Amino acid sequence: xxxxxxxxxxxxxxxxxxxxxxxxxxxxxxxxxxxxxxxxxxxxxxxxxxxxxxxxxxxxxxxxxxxxxxxxxxxxxxxxxxxxxxxxxxxxxxxxxxxxxxxxxxxxxxxxxxxxxxxxxxxxxxxxxxxxxxxxxxxxxxxxxxxxxxxxxxxxxxxxxxxxxxxxxxxxxxxxxxxxxxxxxxxxxxxxxxxxxxxxxxxxxxxxxxxxxxxxxxxxxxxxxxxxxxxxxxxxx
Numbered sequence: 497x498x499x500x501x502x503x504x505x506x507x508x509x510x511x512x513x514x515x516x517x518x519x520x521x522x523x524x525x526x527x528x529x530x531x532x533x534x535x536x537x538x539x540x541x542x543x544x545x546x547x548x549x550x551x552x553x554x555x556x557x558x559x560x561x562x563x564x565x566x567x568x569x570x571x572x573x574x575x576x577x578x579x580x581x582x583x584x585x586x587x588x589x590x591x592x593x594x595x596x597x598x599x600x601x602x603x604x605x606x607x608x609x610x611x612x613x614x615x616x617x618x619x620x621x622x623x624x625x626x627x628x629x630x631x632x633x634x635x636x637x638x639x640x641x642x643x644x645x646x647x648x649x650x651x652x653x654x655x656x657x658x659x660x661x662x663x664x665x666x667x668x669x670x671x672x673x674x675x676x677x678x679x680x681x682x683x684x685x686x687x688x689x690x691x692x693x694x695x696x697x698x699x700x701x702x703x704x705x706x707x708x709x710x711x712x713x714x715x716x717x718x719x720x721x722x723x724x725x726x727x728x729x730x731x732x733x
Contacts, residue, residue, distance in 0.1 A: 498683055500728050501552070501669065502721060503527060503693040505534070507541070509716035512694075514547040517725030519689075522588055522613075524554035527693055527714055531615075532556045533575050536582060543583035550585035552613060555605075562592040562617040569601055576608050586610055588640070590617025597621065597630045606635040613638045616672065619645075625661050632665045640691055642672030649678040656685040676720070679727035690728060694721040 499519040504510055505527050513521045523542050524531040531554050542551045555575045557568045564572065569591075576587050587610045591598030597614070606612055614631055618641045621627040631639060643658055645651035648670045659668050670682045671691030682690055696717035 498687070498728055498731055499669075499689040500725060501671075501689060501691040502716070503531070503691065503695075504542070504716060505531075506715050510542055510545045510548060512716045512718045512721050513549065514545055517729065518549050518721070520550045520552055520585075521548070522552050522554055522691065523584075524556075524588075526559070527695065529559035530556075532559060536578055539579055539582045539584060551583070552586040552588050552611070553579040553584045554588045554615070555579065556589070556615075562590050562598075562620060564591055564598070564601065569604075572601065573604055573608070576605055576610060580608060580610055584610075586613060586637070588613040588615050590615040592617050592620055595622040597627050597634070599630060599634060602631070602634045602636060612636045613640055613669070615640045616642060619643070619672075624658060628658070628661050628666060632662075636666060638667035638669050638689065640669045640671045642670070645672065647673030648682060649673065649675075652681055652685055655682070655687065659686040674724070676723035676727045679724060680731055683728070683731040690724075692721075692724050694724055696720065 501520040502513050502518045503522045504513050505524050523534050525534040526532045533555050557571045589605050591601035614636050618639050642648040643651035643654035662668050668687050669689035669691050670687045674692035694717050695714045697712045697714050699712045
């Protein structure tokens with residue numbers, strides 16, 4: 497059985513995710529920046545949405561790298577606790593220190609009792625096999641990875657090796673540029689889960705310039721999500 501996790505960053509995405517076929521959501525904000533921690537109000541709204549699958553909250557204090565200062569670690573831990581108190585089923589975090597897993601950060605998050613996913617910071621690590629061993633020992637539940645490529649479909653042999661190395665000790669979830677036409681090939685690597693944002697860009701409304709707002713904003717593409725779900729369901733058969 498291959499699970500489908502949908503990245504959601506707005507209310508429309510929640511409505512799409514509440515329909516059959518989505519097994520889990522990664523709740524986040526600012527996906528064009530790689531994703532950062534969503535607001536507490538958005539977490540509460542997600543958890544309260546009828547029919548919503550388990551909500552896993554991305555906790556990332558800022559865009560730009562994964563090597564965090566003590567103050568940023570403190571913010572991360574506070575946000576993890578708030579997300580869990582608001583009803584989140586898990587959290588999605590990542591940290592890198594000197595090219596390796598930031599074991600101190602990860603262990604402190606795991607100690608909160610959260611179901612922990614280590615996100616694509618994994619793809620910045622020097623030794624993926626060593627990182628898998630480290631994350632297993634730390635008690636992380638799953639790893640979101642593109643196997644080191646910008647698009648996971650461009651690194652399928654490497655993805656298959658990660659699945660083999662994990663050997664059912666930790667879940668390898670494929671993500672990064674996932675489109676419906678590559679689902680079958682991704683599933684053939686043996687991954688137990690696929691992650692996608694299934695997004696499209698809405699045009700800007702003009703008016704006063706507020707950073708990148710004039711360029712439009714991203715939201716979940718319901719039709720794209722439906723196509724991904726259909727391909728995953730076909731692969732399950």
